Amino acid sequence: METSCRLGGARALFSRTMSPLAVRLLLLVCLVLPLYGVEKVRNRGYRKDPDADKVRERQDDHFYGSCLQGPGGTPGRDGNPGANGIPGTPGIPGRDGLKGEKGECVNEIFEKPWRPNYKQCAWNSLNYGIDLGKIADCTFTKLRSDSALRVLFSGSLRLKCKSACCQRWYFTFNGAECTGPLPVESIIYLDQGSPELNSTINIHRTSSVEGLCEGVKAGLVDVAVWVGTCADYPRGDASTGWNSVSRIIIEELPK
Known part of the structure; x- marks a missing residue:
């Protein structure tokens, strides 16, 4: 064997x-x-492997310890705005842009500054006793058509009559009364004299006729003071500029 x-x-x-x-x-x-x-x-086959144990633990947890996922909750509200952050550092300066096209040349029209323009005509003791007609005039050079004229007459006026009477003193511009907006005028009305003394009132007072007139064209303007009657009243015995200085003042004003 x-x-x-x-x-x-x-x-x-x-x-x-x-x-x-x-x-x-x-x-x-x-x-x-x-x-x-x-x-x-x-x-040798049963030697423990740490990595294999970890994989086995994860598989066991997934199989035995997991739960079914429920429905999603209601979305939460937005939180309060946060505080401003720290300011950032300045950026890099930008480069110059492309040169633009040449613009058109426009001639600008500048209005000239307003210059005072006025005139005065004065008389010593006019002593005009007329009841109807022109008393005095003064020629004025108006520079602009869109301006207004301020006129003033200052002098002694008087009206005398035995019964009721009325007289009217007014301005004309190149022979016509002002229409922009209304005439420049003053009146004196007298009821009657004094029956007890069998005489009439005879008082001379320094008075004025003043106003503004618009719509007068530029150029020479003949400014005059006239005396006339009042509507629906008889005229009396008028007197202008007795024993005192009378004057017309004309001034051009911007509108």
């Missing part, structure tokens, strides 16, 4: 002439060595 046993990659042959005890020991060694190799391989 020939028995063979593989140990460590070497082959040993034994003859049939070996003693029975040696044969038994050899068989025992051949049986024990394979079992020891299998146990070593088994222990």
Whole structure:
């Protein structure tokens, strides 16, 4: 009988002439060595791997510890505005832009500043006793058509009559009364004299006729003072400029 046993990659042959005890020991060694190799391989296969344990734990948690996801909640409200942040650093200055096209030349018209323009004509003791007609005139150069004329006559006026009477003193501009907006005038009305003394009232008072007239064109303007009657009243005995200075003042005013 020939028995063979593989140990460590070497082959040993034994003859049939070996003693029975040696044969038994050899068989025992051949049986024990394979079992020891299998146990070593088994222990090697059960060596713990940390990464594998972590993967296994995650799988277990997912399988046993997870819950079903419920419906989404109501969206929350916006929070209060936050405080202003720290100002940023200044940016890089920009570059100059492209040069623009040359503009058109426009001639601007500037109005000349307003210059005072006035005139005065004066007389010493006119002593005009007429009841109807022109008393005095004064020529004025008006610079602009869109301006107004302020006129003033100052002098002594008187009206005398035995019964009710009325006289009217007024301005004309180039022979026509003012229409912008109304005539420039003054009146004196006298009811009657004094029956007890059988005489009439005879009072001379310094009075004035003054006003503004618009709508008079530029150029030479003949400004005159006239005396006439009042509507629906008889005329009396009028007197202008007695024993005193009389004057006409004309002034051009911007509108």
